[in-house]
Ligand code: GCU
């Protein structure tokens with residue numbers, strides 16, 4: 384089953400501001416990360432059993448330039464997803480990532496690797512088997 388973790392809901396962390404000025408987000412807002420290397424969005428997700436999980440990252444990128452990031456699970460970099468332009472800050476899309484989680488709580492962090500920072504991040508939805 385899938386569980387949605389909103390970027391604005393504690394214990395999620397947003398190095399930036401929780402904004403609501405671009406429509407179409409889920410919940411009460413989204414993470415507008417500071418446009419800087421390492422200004423991250425972090426989620427704490429629960430898995431009942433260890434194993435492969437599917438992550439859906441919902442984001443908007445209103446500029447044409449792709450914004451690359453490092454994906455860290457429990458502090459280890461595991462992938463380098465890139466967030467393409469979506470055409471407008473109010474156009475939200477999901478990106479699917481597959482990771483391995485531990486049983487119990489896991490931190491999932493998106494760390495931008497360029498000075499442009501992350502796209503705006505709405506939520507992380509996690510499906511575990
Ligand atoms: C604009 C936009 C923000 C976005 C930012 C960015 O300022 O309003 O929502 O986060 O661009 O470039 O990251």
Ligand code: CA
Nearest residue numbers: 415416417418
């Ligand atoms: Ca931003």
